[in-house]
Amino acid sequence: MLLAPHEWLVRKRDARVTTFDLGRIQNAIANAFRAELRLADGQPLDTDLMHEIAAVAQSVADDVGPLASQPNGVDVERIQDLVEMGLMSRGHYRVARTYIIYRAEHAKIRALRSDVPLADEANIPTTTVHVVLEDGSRVPFDQRRARKRLAEAARGLEDVVNVDELLEEVIRSVFDGISVDEIYRAQILASRSRIERDPAFDIVASRLTLNVIYREAFGETPDAKNLQRVHENQFEHYIIDGIRAGRLSNELRELNLTKLAAAMKPERDGQFRYLGVQAIYDRYLLHIDGRRIETPQYFWMRVAMGLALKEDAREERAIQFYEALSTFSFTSATPTLFNSGTPHPQLSSCYLSTVSDDLAHIFKAVSDNALLSKWAGGLGNDWTNVRATNSHIKGTNGRSQGVIPFLKVVNDAAVAVNQGGKRKGAVCSYLETWHLDIEEFLDLRKNTGDDRRRTHDMHTANWIPDLFLKRVKQNAEWTLFSPDEVSDLHDLFGRAFEERYEEYERMADAGDVQLFRRIPAADLWRKMLTRLFETGHPWITFKDPSNIRSPQDHAGVVHSSNLCTEILLNTSETETAVCNLGSVNLGNHIKDGKLDLEKLKTTVSTAVRMLDNVIDINYYPTPEARTSNLRHRPIGLGIMGFQDALHALGISYASEAAVAFADESMEAISYYALSASAQLAAERGQYPTYVGSKWDRGLLPIDTVDVLEQERRDPVLVDRNCSLDWQPVREAIARHGMRNSNVLAIAPTATISTIIGVTQSIEPEYKLLYVKSNLSGEFTQVNEVLVAELKRRGLWDAQMLEEIKYYDGSLQNIGRIPVDLRSRFLTSFEIDPKWLIECAARRQKWIDQGQSLNLYLAEPSGRKLHDMYLLAWSKGLKTTYYLRTLAATQVEKSTVDVNRFGIQPKWMKNRSASSDVEVRREGELTADTGPKQCLITDPTCEACQ
Known part of the structure; x- marks a missing residue:
């Protein structure tokens, strides 16, 4: 006789007997469906699916009834067998497979936890899981040790982090013969996959990664109380091992290593977030045969030691530099981090060169590019000198093929010679707007057309004189020339350029210039904007403000910018300009709701000294680079974490x-940086070409805005007020001169900002939740400040995470988030680009070089592009960088029920990184075929590294 369902008996694995519960069957089946559909635990399922789950559960209950009515009941494993069969009988084969895998994993977990013998689990044969040690010996897997490691990493975060849940996921990854490294990796991945839930998991993943680093560097993983002792004891061994292996310079041995070891603060490793510590592990920490010999604090101290080698008080200066680096107050640029303290200290970031109209020099420039790129330098080449297509060649009495074929060679050389095996080589070629090959130059990055006249890997930029934009505004014509007939235009700017250019136009009309072509300036401008939108290139940069405001206008001409459009230095056939970069972490200098000027002064003064030291320590791959850098001694101090500072200020x-904060903060940095360079001049002497410079003439960057306006005969629409008393700076420069011809430049900082865990450079927040790709892999990023604010207001929960995911890291359509938060936490595509330009213009008045300024448009049009770039020009900006439009890659939605949140706003829909367009006369955009621009998270893009 069958019993009623509430009387059915079920035997558990530990021999306990309980009554049958149909709800548990339904829950198990629902979880199997969620797992197969990649939905979050507990996420609601639609009504039809719930009806199907109920039907499957009822079929299982029908089969269980006769068995459960027996005196001893039915075994739980038999019920699970019936669930598998019920799923398959109704055609849910993939869900059944997921359920089978789930059963097997949990059987293994119970076995490893010694809950029951593995042989009792679903007929899986008994297996002892072993771990293979480095010496090849095998020991049983000990889940207690794994749990202890996870518990240590979660110390202080227990209210958020469930250690047992992490352990369960690690155990799922364990297999017989697993290595210790693979166990560590499984622990890291278990934490990393939960970062989106809460930033606490980011800290756990970072701590676990640090354990891996310590184990490689020390051969052990010291606990917190012994970390300082082990660092001090092993430091000299690290230096000796590095020197023997050819990874470190012999000069480091000459320093007082005991004193330096005692100065290190290993507890500062706790500042790292996971993405940062993973980045330095993958790309920065020195290694021997794949084993890292550096810890993060050894890394910072190695960089500091390398930069102090020529100081009189080397240990004291090294400790001063270490303090700036290890507290995340200032970070040197990537080449300096790569190579400081090594046998080949190529520490400079950027090289700029001018190519002459001579075959031998053209190929010398290509060769120089290869040598400079080998040691991790980004390149900017000026190609305006090279004669245009069909121009006469006297030597052979033939016709030139123009500049384009040579650029193809440059492109291929950049690909062939990567940067020390650590990242791709990268070069940007510049051409002035009057060059007769300019239209072909605009097409270099297109995917259509003759591939022999395309450069798919090289960056390009327009070097635009003011006169061209004046002609665009006047709807006038523009004349294109070959530089061999108008050779002096290349070296002229401002009014002198305008007068000579107009003279050449008259000569062309008179027949005294053979090769020229006239086109409407507006048509060429539209084509520039079209190609920029289609391909991301050429970038828009401005020749005249770059030269008119240059401190070195007496010593040469700025013919181009660099790879990232922030460096503006003179170049010639005999001088390859070099710049040495580093960035202040602005977010680290906010205290009690305002800018901490005392701390900023200390940081900037130290940073300027570090950057100046680079010039004398640096390894120069070419004599032209050495000549230029020692003559002019330029440095480029920039900022990062601007968005973090805004978050800290609310x-x-x-x-x-x-806008006001951009002005205030850049004024303070400029004030302290110029003061520091003047003090270095008092201590070490002026740079050799100081006499005659704008500094020597009493002109600071703020003064040159008026000079630009006078030359332009057009207003420069920027506020010129000051908040500091600049008289002491002017007096110091008048008394001592300057140590550096150029001092300030804002670089992209993509990788160094990742290392220290802040937003890059002057960038707005990309998204509040997104997956970042770089050469180390893909990493979920979530805004910690936002999460903390939502927690404070009781709004951070699984539902909120799902909504932010659905809206691609944006808050604007989440109604339960208060308006004040939505207006404060805007993402890059939600900010009108005028604000980015306004902030940049306020900074530019204090900067003697430029800024890597990306611009964002959610719904571009020809009119918007035109207005945006003319606004940037009218505000006195010297350069712009990438134009960003929405990317096709959005936050992963596989765990989001897309039917729950309604329709996305138009601008947020998935779309290409840059729709291919033609700009019509009326300023509208129409689809076309062609390439896409670089994504903001492209791991191969120099700007993303």
Whole structure:
């Protein structure tokens, strides 16, 4: 006789007997469906699916009834067998497979936890899981040790982090013969996959990664109380091992290593977030045969030691530099981090060169590019000198093929010679707007057309004189020339350029210039914007403000910028300009709701000294680079974490308050940086070409805005007020001169900002939750400040995470988030680009070089592009960088029920990184075929590294 369902008996694995519960069957089946559909635990399922789950559960209950009515009941494993069969009988084969895998994993977990013998689990044969040690010996897997390691990593975070849940996921990854490294990796991945839930998991993943580093460097993983002792004891061994292996310079041995070891603060490793510590592990920490010999603090101290080698008080200076680096107050640029303290200290970031109209020099420039790229330098080449297509060649009495074929060679050389095996070689070629080959130059990055006249890997930029944009505004014509007939235009700027250019136009009309072509300036401008939108290139940069405001206008001409459009230095056939970069972490200098000027002064003064030291220590791959750098001694001090500073101040990027802070913070940095260079001049002497410079003439960057306006005969629409007393700086420069011809430049900082865990450079927040790709892999990023604010207001929960995911890291369509938060936490595509330009213009008045300024448009049009770039020009900006439009790659939605949140706003829909367009006369955009621009998270893009 069958019993009623509430009387059915079920035997558990530990021999306990309980009554049958149909709800548990339904839950198990629902979880199997969620797992197969990649939905989050507990996420609601639609009504039809719930009806199907109920039907499957009822079929299982029908089969269980006769068995459960027996005196001893039915075994739980038999019920699970019936669930598998029920799923398959109704055609849910993939869900059944997921359920089978789930059963097997949990059987293994119970076995490893010694809950029951593995042989009792679903007829899986008994297996002892062993771990293979480095010496090849095998020991049983000990889940207690794994749990202890996870518990240590979660110390202080227990209210958020469930250690047993992490352990269960690690155990799922364990197999017989697993190595210790693979266990560590499984622990890291278990934490990393949960970062989106809460930033606490980011800290756990970082701590676990640090354990891997310590184990490689020390051969053990010291606990917190012994970390300082082990660092001090092993430091000299690290230096000796590095020197023997050819990884470190012999000069480091000459320093007082005991004193330096005692100065290190290993507890500062706790500042790292996972992505940062993974980045330095993958790319920065020195290794021997794949084993890292550096810890993060050894890394910072190695860089500091390398930069102090020519100081009189080397240990004291090394400790001063270490303090700036290890506290995340200032970070040197990537080449300096790569190579400081090594046998080949190529520490400079950027090289700029001018190519002459001579075959031998053209190929010398290609060769120089290869040598400079080998040691991790980014390249900017000026190609305006090279004669245009069909121009006469006297030597052979033939016709030139123009500049384009040579650029193809440059492109292929950049690909062939990567940067020390650590990242791809990268070069940007510049051409002035009057060059007769300019239209072909605009097409270099297109995917259509003759591939022999395309450069798919090289960056390009327009070097635009003011006169061209004046002609665009006047709807006038523009004349294109070959540089061999108008050779002096290349070296002229401002009014002198305008007068000579107009003279050449008259000569062309008179028949005294053989090769020229006239086109409407507006048509060429439209084509520039079209190609920029289609391919991301050529970038828009401005020749005249770059030269008119240059401190070195007496010593040469700025013919181009660099790879990232922030460096503006003179170049010639005999001088390859070099710049040495580093960035202040602005977010680290906010205290009690305002800018900490005392701390900023200390950081900037130290940073300028570090950057100046680079010039004398640097390894120069070419004599032209050495000549230029020692003559002019330029440095480029920039900032990063601007958005972090705004978050700390509670300010939206799209606000007058942000513009005012951009002005205030850059003025302070400029003030302290110029003061520091003047003090270095007092200590070490002026740079050799100081006499005659703008510094020597009493002109600071703020003064040159008026000079630009006078030359332009057009208003430069930027506020010129000051908040500091600049008289002491002017007096110091008048008394001592300057140590450096150029001092300030804002670089992209993509990788160094990742290392220290802040937003890059002057960038707005890309998204509040997104997956970042770089050469180390893909990593979920979530805004910690936002999560903390949502927690404070009781709004951070699984539902909120799902909504932010669905809206691609944006808050604007999540109604339960208060308006004040939505207006404060805007993402890059939600900020009108005028705010980015306004902030940049306020900074530019204090900067003697430029800024890597990316511009964002959610719904571009020809009119918007035109207005945006003319605004940048009218505000006195010297350069712009990437134009960003929405990317096809959005936050992973596989765990989001897309039917729950309604329709996305139009601008947020998935779309290409840059729709291919033609710009019509009326300023509209139409689809076309062609390439896409670089994504903001492209791991192969120099700007993303």
